Amino acid sequence: MDLRVGARGTGAAHAVGTLLRGWRKRALLTQEQLAEKAGLNVRTVRRLENGGLWQPRSRSVLLLAQALELGGEEREQLAAAARGLPVAGTGEVAARPIVPRQLPAGLAALAGRERELAVVEDAHRARTALVVAIDGMAGTGKTALAVHAAHRLAPGFPDGQLYVDLHGHGAAPVEPGEALARMVRALGVPAEEIPDHDEDRAALYRSVLSERRVLIVLDDAAGAEQVKPLLPAGPGCRVIVTGRGRLSGLGDTRAVSLDVLPAPAAVALFAEVAGHERAAGASPGELEEVAARCGWLPLAVRIAAERLRARPTWSVRDLLKRLAGDRLAELAAGGHDVAAALDRSYDRLPAELRRAYRLLGARAGDGADDGADDSANLDSRTAAALLGTSAPHAERLLERLLDAHLLRESAPGRYRFHDLVRDHASRSSRVA
Template sequence: MVSSFGPLLRSLRQAAHLTIEELSHASGVSVRAIGSMERGASRGPQQRTVQALAEALRLSDEQRAELVEAARAGRPRPRGPVPGACELPREAGDFTGRARELETLRLLAEQAGPREAAVVASISGTAGIGKTALAVHTARQLAEEFPDGCFYVDLRGMDSAPLTVATALLRLLKALGVTERRVPSDEEERAGLYRALLADRRCLIVLDNAADEAQVRPLLPASGAVMTIVTSRRSLSGLEGARQIPLGQLTDQEAAGLLQAIVGGKRTEADPDGVARLARLCGNLPLAVRIAGNRLLSRPGWTVSQLAGRLGDEERRLESLAAGDLAVAAAFALSYRQVSGTARVAFRRLALAAAPDFGVPLAAVLTGADLYEAEDALEELVELGLLTSPYAGRYVFHDLVRLYARTQLEQEEPVAVRQEARVRMESWLLDVAGVAGRWFKDGAPPPEWRSTVTLDSRQEASDWLQTEGTAWLEALRSAARRGEHATVVEVVGSLDWFADLWRPWGHWREVFELSSGAARAMGDRLQEAVHLNWLSWALTVERRHEEAEATALRGLEAAREVGDVRQQGWALAYASEALPRASTETLERDLDYSRRAAELFLQAGDAEGYPQAMMRHMSALRRAGRFEDAVEHGLSVVATMRDPAYGGSSAMVSYGLGAVLSQLAHACLALERWEDAVEFFHQALGELSAHPILQVVGRAQRGLGGALRQLGRIEEARKALTEAARLLEECGLTEEAAKVAEELGDLPDPA
């Protein structure tokens, strides 16, 4: 007859003259666990525990075998899955989308084998994104692959008191057929028994709504043909060996499909535009789409567009996305309750950010924290699914989460505090924008300038201005609304040269409208002239030629009123640039504007404006067919600018010289002076590199390619034209880029 494990262990320990504490120290098994075994509370410890005890007791082979057999006899005999225990929850029957994630989970299931490490998948994402639905749907789809049962436990990770590991193990063991009286009281023993039972079975376990890694680890089998799917609002990136499956929002098509599956095809097919709008207002969030669908089901008289109209009001949207005990705001609230300290403040105040994404420095400004603390706060919010981080250093709200954050901001912070935070954020954005812009006019920022961002190069300045474009533009609008006219004029005054480098942005007209309006409100006619001239440039970029010319002439009038010769020159230069190049009707005005502009720049001693005007004048001469005159003027200007006594900013003068050389080269092209054209284009490209405006460089490369082709230097021509096509496409001149592509296609094939 096999001895009971507890009495046998006690007799062997006493024979070895060891106390429980001494045996614990020697074996590594806890005092509590040994006590439970000897009392009979734990009758069948796992094999590794028995081996550790045998080693510590220095048992003979016969004694060791007897102890192992006693442990084996004490282990409960599994009875198979218990009906009704840890059953998968009901599916709604309208699961939609997630094809890629389903395929990933199916492939993972195929890896589950008896001699392999147990497969673990961790599905993470924000509240309402469909984590549980995906896990349960997957389990039902794969049920035949796991004949020993599919089990589900809600770990209640967002509750104030999540499910304990011991309770979760108790439920799983009972579901696996272990009677409650045979379940060990010790948590470690429970976990060991759980792993032992699963080692010889093919099961799928869904651990839903996990709080963190510590709650999950004891519930993961070590090996065997078992697959565990964990869901959590946190990423659980600390789970070793787990396949991470982050969930994003549904695609437009998937969200519309889910709505149709809930409501029925008749109503959705009658209003496809309403379906698309409703899904968009729900942020393609599955929970929100389901609630909207349920509301439509309970109101058969409503059309889809009627509900979309109600959700169109941002102030009422979250309130409207509730049906029965389902509510989007309540789902977000569970996550928000987990947040504390700086992260809580950051979550609320980031709702003030105008841009769809933001970085650590902005969060630091809004919270008053340093960069490290702000980054930790943002990462905590990502962990809880309240933010996503599409790439390093940038963070994004889901649209509905942003609305929830705004609601919490309004409820928890006084109006004065909110306003102070907004003004602090916008002042910081405008300060950095102004300093970044000066990189392209005056060089590096003042050495005493300090901020939460570094702008140690033109590239860093350009990257910041483009990345934060939406944010600083909204800050500029706010400053204009508050009547901070001097700030608007000063900030925009630093951005004119950068604007030339970022022509495709599409907002420069508004920027210069704001600044010229601010100058006018200040009664500063000189600054109004400056900013009207830049506004004329922006209108020209948008090909609004008549408005551009009229605006430049308004700038000319303002400059004349204050007697500023330099700005009169710029006004005429921009008026020249505004004229459409394809029109012969404007040719005489072009020649007149550009000639007068050059004369005024010489009178004012403007070393940067003079080559700009002459470049435009040479362009007009070429349009008039006066190519020899264009070459003559070009050579004269080049000689003047290469005189060591010629002044001006080196970078801007270099750009102006490059622009003149490019016009000179184009004139040589027209005269079929191919060698001269190639030489002048090469010189032009070297000078233009100081301030590389894409369309100017692209057109120079195109001209160079044409000249090289005429000289039979085909591979060099191919290289130049390829670069021209890339640059012109990048700056939005798609028609020109297409023509260059045709020219490339006409080149002979390589020998």
């Protein structure tokens, strides 16, 4: 690009000076620092900024542009000003909006999930839906998938990536107004300019995002009501939401339901975390058995592997023996805990669903559904008898447990627990 100073005159020199000063301040550099970075004499920088240098060398201007890390558009602007052409905004250089990069560190590689990752990525690359909503039971890898996909999509969203943990299944879910305040602050709005009312905040949020290309990750949503005010309206933004419950009512949405892992991926995850040399001491059948006892659930597989890694004297067979007993008690390590994760789902249920979960869990705990036989399945008539209600009402309760991913549907109208959820429901029935 040609940065030669063409037309000469105080107007052009003034415009060049104004631009350089603004960009230098934006880069938080003193004149001395800029001069040093550009390899120029500080007097040259001073004279340029003061409009006292009518004929700067094109090389000097180029060095300054590089030192200030100007983008293509700004370089054009500088070149135009240097040629004496009118340049908009030379009265004052607008501050470059802050570009938030809030994604937490992701996993270097996901075990399995190729298909789900492709769905999330394709939807947002093709800009087909505003929202991709990932749902699934506790610990199934929703956050891992969302964050991994977001890192891969980030280059397509040059104005930044926002990440908010909505703590939808924690003790204190984040209020939408609070989430909005945090996001607009991250986008460069000073705290004192954030309105008090949620609707005004949401309007400000949409305005700030209206012409930016930002990817927004809303992790662990309690439900659609928490998410709706956080949806942007501009064409350049896209959203990934995760939540344990199915999220409906968000409008233009591509839903991705995340099931437990396929066997090879669960075994690969176990070996990766436990260490390949430890896993190598076990037979393929034993490794698969460990993953099976973890219900193929990524959270459980990871915890089991961490336990083995932390105990150099254990073999995979020792681990298997332990998992044959009270699995939920075994599946806790390093701050991760399957039972605690399921407790959070259970605690959020209304009383009527908690009761249904416990009663269905008590039946399962009787051993009625050991193994893969059909007695593991429930239908609405069996549930109605257990719950002391009508079949249609029982079916509604079963559907709501299904939506919360505390039950699975084995065939239309047939329901069963995931193994670890069954253990949890049965345990809940005993302590209630």
